Amino acid sequence: MGKLRVGLIFGGRSGEHEVSLRSARAVIQALDGERYEVIPIAIAKDGRWLPPAESWRMLPSASIPSTPHSSPERDAVTIIGDLNWQGLVHLGEDGTRVERLDVVFPVLHGTYGEDGTIQGLLEMANIPYVGCGVLASACGMDKVAMKSLFRAVGLPICRYLWFLRAEWETKPSEVIKRIEHEIGFPCFVKPANLGSSVGVTRATDRASLEAALTEAALYDRKIVVEEALDVREIECAVLGNEDPQASLPGEYVVLDRRAEFLDYTEKYGQTGHVEFVTPAPVAAELVREIQQMACRAFRAIDGAGLARVDFFLRRDTDELLINEINTMPGLTDVSGYPKMWAASGLDFPQLLDRLIELALERHRDKARNRTSLAH
Known part of the structure; x- marks a missing residue:
């Protein structure tokens, strides 16, 4: 029986791009080379899917292995699949090459990777993948x-409230009063859909609360405020x-x-x-x-x-x-x-x-x- 081919997807468009690179490097180093062949699939910050040769170079301190399946940098990557087959297509000027994937490991953190989006793509392609499904990832x-x-x-759970960015932009005084009445100080202000504490601020008074809400609104349309304990x-x-x-x-x-x-x-x-x-x-x-x-x-x-x-x-x-x-x-x-x-x-x-x-x-x-x- 040959090695299991693992498509490792990492990088991505979220604010946790660098964390994803570090996670991917750790996974590659720890996977048993006798059991697995890793096909690296990096997603650049601008959303481009990169072929394996270019993907290797995105990893921190990673050396590029001699892999005959690695593609020229100008190539693009597409995930494909059906009920009986799944794989990875390289679309380049010198023709199309297809590689079968046995399983995908999406080492993606934050939006566009941990929120059900990549999971939906893999479900449509009928490819086995590591981690939670669409519903669990989104929730x-x-x-x-x-x-x-x-x-x-x-x-x-702790006391919290939430509201939309539009409410903060159109009715700031009402939002502030509601937070002061229902939560009080100190409190934490968070974007609803980010991880690794990105965009999270501790507010201790009205001035710092206003700054925290403005900061969180840069990252998400939905804002959460929690009591600080x-x-x-x-x-x-x-x-x-x-x-x-x-x-x-x-x-x-x-x-x-x-x-x-x-x-x-x-x-x-x-x-x-x-x-x-x-x-x-x-x-x-x-x-x-x-x-x-x-x-x-x-x-x-x-x-x-x-x-x-x-x-x-x-x-x-x-x-x-x-x-x-x-x-x-x-x-x-x-x-x-x-x-x-x-x-x-x-x-x-x-x-x-x-x-x-x-x-x-x-x-x-x-x-x-x-x-x-x-x-």
Whole structure:
């Protein structure tokens, strides 16, 4: 049996482009070369899909392998498929070449990658892919939809409100008054559809709130405002399809008070202000509660493959609240998701093996549905 051909899609048009490159590099380095052949498929910031030769060069510190299937830089890439076949087409001046893909690993973070868009393309092409489907990805990206689903299944969340950018632009004084009345200060202002804390600001008074709302409105038409609590930030990794399993939790520990919250720089800039500790120093009973709630959150959005669930543990009451779910968590060398599974006894190569197995398993299950419909 030959190697499994893995189409690794990375980059993308979102504000998390660089994180995606780092995740892709980590995945390529960890995948077993005896089992897999990686076909890199980069998406540039302007949305162009790049052929393998050019895709390799986008990866941080990556050397270009000698691959006969790599295409000239002028080529474009298209995903194609049908009920019995799936692949990757290179469209170039020197002719069209087709490569079969056994599974796609979309290591894309944020919009146009983690929000159901790429998942819809892969569903239409009938290609097995790692991670959540269209519905779960879309709901996991949109914080308003996500919180509505959590609330519907009885999961505890912090106080929040949301509104459209148009409301802020046309009725700013009303929006400010509503936030002051319903949420108060301090509070967090967030774009509804971004990850990695991009566009997130902590507001402590009316002036900083106005600046925060203007900032969030640059990124999304939907804005979320949440109460700011004195909390410990706990995370838990989930893995599976129908019967998801949860890892030991991890915790972001603030080492320097200059880190007011975990923004993009603190998460990925290695500032030294915070440290991710695995496993989190919490009691065994709380570990079980975190794991159970993480799996409930995963099921609430109809998750598949993988997700990271973020929690707030209130310092004043010890109440555990769900903050959000991330359906394509970072897989970089500083990311919490692989670290939590490593602490739980599953190293990164084994974790990637399992993610690919889950993708193929889910695809086979969907094929059963198509067969039933055909009859």
